[in-house]
Amino acid sequence: MIKIEKLSKTYGQGDGQVVALEPLDQTINEGEFVSIIGPSGCGKSTLLRLIANLEAPTSGRVTLETAGLKRPVGFVFQDAVLLPWKSVADNIRFPLDTSGVPRKLADEKVKELVELVGLKGFEKSLPKQLSGGMRQRAAIARALADDPPILLMDEPFSAVDLLTRETLNDELSRIWQKTGKTILLVTHSVEEAAYLGSRVMVMSPRPGRLKVTYEVDLPLPRGECTKRDPKFLDLVSELRTLMREMTS
Amino acid sequence: MFLKAIIGLVGIAVLWGVAVPIFDVPHYLLPGPIEVAERIIFLFQRGDLAWHIYVTLSEVFGGFILGAVVGIAAALVFSRFPIVERVLTPLILLLQTIPKIAIAPLLLLWLGLGASPKVALVAVVTFFPVMTAMLSGIRYMNKSYSDLSVVLRLSPWQRFWHIELPAAIPTLFAGATVATTLAMTAAVIGELMGANKGMGFVLATGQENADTATVMGMVILLSFVGWALFAILDYGRRRVEDRFL
Amino acid sequence: MKGRIKPVLEYSGALLVLVAAWWYVSGPMGMPAYLLPSPASVGSLLWDMILSGKLWPHLAFTVQNILIGLIVGTVFGVLLAYMFFKTPSLSDYLEGPLVVIQTAPKIAIAPLIIIWFGLGLTAKIVLIFSLVFFPVFAGALAGFRSIDSRLHDLALLMNLSRTQRFLRIDLPAALPGIFVGIKIGAIQALVGAILAEWMSGSDGLGYLMTFATATYKTPLLFGAVLMTAFLGLAMHAILNEIEARYLAWSTPDEQ
Numbered sequence: 001m002i003k004i005e006k007l008s009k010t011y012g013q014g015d016g017q018v019v020a021l022e023p024l025d026q027t028i029n030e031g032e033f034v035s036i037i038g039p040s041g042c043g044k045s046t047l048l049r050l051i052a053n054l055e056a057p058t059s060g061r062v063t064l065e066t067a068g069l070k071r072p073v074g075f076v077f078q079d080a081v082l083l084p085w086k087s088v089a090d091n092i093r094f095p096l097d098t099s100g101v102p103r104k105l106a107d108e109k110v111k112e113l114v115e116l117v118g119l120k121g122f123e124k125s126l127p128k129q130l131s132g133g134m135r136q137r138a139a140i141a142r143a144l145a146d147d148p149p150i151l152l153m154d155e156p157f158s159a160v161d162l163l164t165r166e167t168l169n170d171e172l173s174r175i176w177q178k179t180g181k182t183i184l185l186v187t188h189s190v191e192e193a194a195y196l197g198s199r200v201m202v203m204s205p206r207p208g209r210l211k212v213t214y215e216v217d218l219p220l221p222r223g224e225c226t227k228r229d230p231k232f233l234d235l236v237s238e239l240r241t242l243m244r245e246m247t248s
Numbered sequence: 249m250f251l252k253a254i255i256g257l258v259g260i261a262v263l264w265g266v267a268v269p270i271f272d273v274p275h276y277l278l279p280g281p282i283e284v285a286e287r288i289i290f291l292f293q294r295g296d297l298a299w300h301i302y303v304t305l306s307e308v309f310g311g312f313i314l315g316a317v318v319g320i321a322a323a324l325v326f327s328r329f330p331i332v333e334r335v336l337t338p339l340i341l342l343l344q345t346i347p348k349i350a351i352a353p354l355l356l357l358w359l360g361l362g363a364s365p366k367v368a369l370v371a372v373v374t375f376f377p378v379m380t381a382m383l384s385g386i387r388y389m390n391k392s393y394s395d396l397s398v399v400l401r402l403s404p405w406q407r408f409w410h411i412e413l414p415a416a417i418p419t420l421f422a423g424a425t426v427a428t429t430l431a432m433t434a435a436v437i438g439e440l441m442g443a444n445k446g447m448g449f450v451l452a453t454g455q456e457n458a459d460t461a462t463v464m465g466m467v468i469l470l471s472f473v474g475w476a477l478f479a480i481l482d483y484g485r486r487r488v489e490d491r492f493l
Numbered sequence: 494m495k496g497r498i499k500p501v502l503e504y505s506g507a508l509l510v511l512v513a514a515w516w517y518v519s520g521p522m523g524m525p526a527y528l529l530p531s532p533a534s535v536g537s538l539l540w541d542m543i544l545s546g547k548l549w550p551h552l553a554f555t556v557q558n559i560l561i562g563l564i565v566g567t568v569f570g571v572l573l574a575y576m577f578f579k580t581p582s583l584s585d586y587l588e589g590p591l592v593v594i595q596t597a598p599k600i601a602i603a604p605l606i607i608i609w610f611g612l613g614l615t616a617k618i619v620l621i622f623s624l625v626f627f628p629v630f631a632g633a634l635a636g637f638r639s640i641d642s643r644l645h646d647l648a649l650l651m652n653l654s655r656t657q658r659f660l661r662i663d664l665p666a667a668l669p670g671i672f673v674g675i676k677i678g679a680i681q682a683l684v685g686a687i688l689a690e691w692m693s694g695s696d697g698l699g700y701l702m703t704f705a706t707a708t709y710k711t712p713l714l715f716g717a718v719l720m721t722a723f724l725g726l727a728m729h730a731i732l733n734e735i736e737a738r739y740l741a742w743s744t745p746d747e748q
């Protein structure tokens with residue numbers, strides 16, 4: 001469970017102040033998949049960074065039920081943030097290496113993840129030898145490596161080609177259902193938000209604030225037929241209209 | 249480029265070899281290149297030049313490693329505790345600006361004529377460029393890397409070993425490359441000021457005996473050793489940059 | 494002005510800490526005086542030497558050699574760099590050897606110069622000169638090479654004579670690079686001066702050091718070391734001041 005109480009964030013001081021997030025209250029239950037959408041600059045990244053404790057809130061607080069764990073959250077950054085001096089496999093294994101998982105076990109896990117994100121054959125490559133999308137896929141694999149109970153993803157698929165993106169969407173959905181992780185996904189695609197989420201949070205810009213949340217009431221597992229479901233199509237068009245209003 | 253450089257070097261040697269007989273320069277002032285080469289070979293054959301080179305190199309390496317380790321550690325402390333850096337910066341700048349040659353006689357006084365004062369002097373001159381390089385490596389490190397280490401809740405040691413040290417390696421190499429030249433100079437100064445072994449000692453003995461061929465040979469040898477150390481590090485630096493950037 | 498006072502305070506603070514540490518080690522911690530004389534004894538010795546006029550000749554000797562070597566070395570370094578800049582074929586062939594020289598411990602030629610020029614003043618100045626020459630040369634060459642190509646066009650358009658072009662465009666434009674070389678050269682000059690005095694002669698701070706070491710006059714050794722350190726700090730401060738005053742145009746304004 002993630003409990004967000006009166007959470008707000010203001011960057012800078014004096015004249016240069018930017019209110020990135022107005023006070024926000026939300027409770028996200030264990031096993032939920034929350035999609036977050038909103039125009040650029042509305043504080044989506046800020047929200048995730050606050051939850052991950054990468055940023056100190058200006059007011060309010062975030063309570064994680066996983067707070068006692070060594071790593072309460074997993075995070076996929078907006079840009080891949082692979083370590084350029086480590087190969088793809090070493091990057092993916094990094095969270096395991098740094099938490100004392102035996103090498104053999106870790107290698108098995110890496111092999112599985114490499115296949116999952118479709119990077120087979122690139123295990124020994126260095127990040128600079130990969131395309132932007134491939135790097136992002138490696139970063140996703142790394143975030144999944146030590147099986148975090150809460151997974152925060154900041155536009156993880158924006159640099160990935162459409163076909164791979166759909167595959168990864170389906171994989172993510174499957175992983176979520178299988179493991180019961182709590183997932184927060186920031187995305188710019190309303191289809192993706194509706195397709196994956198059990199709830200969609202829509203944020204509005206300047207100052208960043210939560211506009212509405214939708215409970216997505218589509219049957220699981222999601223798949224090709226979800227995309228033809230009238231309820232899905234309705235939700236997508238409603239979200240799209242909302243986004244249009246905000247950006248115009 | 250490389251070929252032309254070699255032509256340049258050979259050209260200088262030929263000019264030197266031709267000029268000596270033409271202008272009839274007395275040998276005790278300027279021996280020809282062949283005479284100098286023969287003297288170096290003789291010194292090797294007599295058996296102790298290799299040992300002197302070994303002595304100097306081990307002073308350079310010992311001091312270099314000592315200075316680099318302390319420099320890296322200091323940079324780490326400064327980056328973790330900015331307050332320590334704030335307080336110590338004037339002191340460090342002051343010590344950095346003091347000409348290191350002023351410290352040399354004190355080291356000789358305290359540590360004697362053996363290898364330790366040279367090692368200490370080399371360590372001192374190595375410390376500053378390495379410390380500065382490491383600090384700027386950490387400071388200008390991609391901010392996302394420190395985010396990653398927060399998300400993964402890395403221990404301070406893991407953070408240093410897996411993130412900060414490798415991220416700083418390019419700048420560290422640049423700093424270390426600067427430091428090699430300083431380190432060689434420091435070792436030679438130490439040996440010239442007081443020693444009973446090492447390349448600087450051979451050099452000083454040559455001067456006392458007015459043995460120009462030995463002195464010139466040692467100068468040339470030292471130049472190449474200095475250049476070789478520099479070239480090795482420079483090569484390492486380029487490899488690292490090619491690999492990661 | 495306010496920006497000036499803070500660093501002065503900070504430096505004085507740092508200096509005070511150093512002296513306090515020195516006092517502590519030599520006094521309460523009980524380091525023997527032949528290894529570490531107390532700040533007071535060194536201070537009073539220096540004071541006596543200043544009053545009796547025994548210090549000035551040595552200090553002046555060192556400073557004078559450094560100045561002469563620095564000036565001559567700078568002039569020759571800049572001129573040769575300009576020659577290299579104007580004749581690229583020359584630099585193609587000679588740059589390799591110059592790289593070797595640049596990374597070499599140049600101080601090693603001190604004994605050679607003593608053999609060539611004897612134990613007197615000439616040898617010292619020649620040594621300082623050759624130590625200053627290379628960094629200035631390298632800095633100047635880099636400076637000339639990084640001149641904005643539009644300035645070359647300007648010189649062509651204005652139909653400047655060779656000397657005019659050198660004095661009015663190339664030299665000023667390369668000054669920042671030259672100055673980088675001079676700053677390195679100045680440190681080298683000090684090192685060369687002290688080492689040469691240490692190795693031969695009977696004048697200068699370096700001589701004071703070797704004399705004090707040989708006769709176990711530790712306070713005198715510390716006095717000479719302190720004077721050398723102050724000389725280095727003073728040179729650094731003066732060069733920084735010159736740079737701030739005359740080369741302000743070359744550094745991008747902060748903000």
Ligand SMILES: Nc1ncnc2c1ncn2[C@@H]1O[C@H](COP(=O)(O)OP(=O)(O)OP(=O)(O)O)[C@@H](O)[C@H]1O
Nearest residue numbers: 011012018019020039040041042043044045046047
């Ligand atoms: N470190 C920072 N310092 C100052 N302002 C910041 C900082 N980070 C973000 N901001 C500001 O906070 C606001 C929200 O930024 P945030 O990155 O959370 O937006 P976003 O919704 O993730 O946008 P995008 O979709 O483009 O990624 C923006 O106006 C931004 O300028």
Ligand SMILES: [Mg+2]
Nearest residue numbers: 044045078154
């Ligand atoms: Mg963002």
